[in-house]
Amino acid sequence: MTEGIHLISNGKQSLEQFVSVAQVVSPYVNYIHIREKHRTDDELVKWIDELVKKGISKDQLVMNERVALAVQAGVKGVQLTDHSEDVSSVRTKHPNLLIGRSVHSIEEAQQAVRDGVDYVIFGHIFKTNSKPGLAPRGLKQLERLTESISTPVIAIGGITPERVESVMAHGASGVAVMSGLIDSEKPIEEAKHYLGGVRHGYSC
Numbered sequence: 433m434t435e436g437i438h439l440i441s442n443g444k445q446s447l448e449q450f451v452s453v454a455q456v457v458s459p460y461v462n463y464i465h466i467r468e469k470h471r472t473d474d475e476l477v478k479w480i481d482e483l484v485k486k487g488i489s490k491d492q493l494v495m496n497e498r499v500a501l502a503v504q505a506g507v508k509g510v511q512l513t514d515h516s517e518d519v520s521s522v523r524t525k526h527p528n529l530l531i532g533r534s535v536h537s538i539e540e541a542q543q544a545v546r547d548g549v550d551y552v553i554f555g556h557i558f559k560t561n562s563k564p565g566l567a568p569r570g571l572k573q574l575e576r577l578t579e580s581i582s583t584p585v586i587a588i589g590g591i592t593p594e595r596v597e598s599v600m601a602h603g604a605s606g607v608a609v610m611s612g613l614i615d616s617e618k619p620i621e622e623a624k625h626y627l628g629g630v631r632h633g634y635s636c
């Protein structure tokens with residue numbers, strides 16, 4: 433089940449800061465992505481250990497790009513990008529690993545599907561501080577993508593709780609969220625708000 437809410441680390445917090453958010457929102461989110469591109473493998477092993485120590489299951493953890501580390505640590509999945517190993521080679525080597533691919537076009541998503549991906553993350557849908565100066569792809573593009581593949585599409589980029597229902601109405605199977613949860617002063621309330629939107633989206 434790849435649908436639902438994916439929390440993504442922002443690469444700027446300390447381990448302690450991220451753990452404090454991840455710990456409180458973990459009951460409300462489906463996956464927690466460790467997206468810490470500048471950190472060493474040793475640091476990332478420490479991140480996984482600390483999250484697990486705080487009660488987060490490895491089955492909830494997704495490692496960005498570092499496939500060998502993900503497999504060695506025994507986390508649930510990897511999030512691949514156009515800079516990482518490709519989906520087909522990871523799928524061949526690790527048939528049971530959950531594999532997501534970040535995509536920015538329909539063609540890229542269709543290729544990922546042919547390569548055996550479990551889900552794609554598509555963005556950025558709305559304006560976001562994480563992608564300054566880049567035009568958002570919008571809900572129409574999201575809908576075109578969700579109509580062109582049957583693999584789950586998770587929407588990313590500027591997703592606030594208020595936008596979840598419309599994102600789901602355009603065919604998304606879930607949402608990936610960075611600042612909406614990480615920068616929130618009340619992450620538990622915010623996570624519940626996201627969850628309400630996702631659940632309502634499913635029932636529509």
Ligand SMILES: Cc1nc(C(=O)O)sc1CCOP(=O)(O)O
Pocket residue numbers: 440534535554555556557559560561562563588589590591608609610611612
């Ligand atoms: C990590 C990431 N990837 C994107 C993409 O479009 O591929 S947008 C993004 C950042 C999402 O942050 P926020 O939830 O704060 O808008």
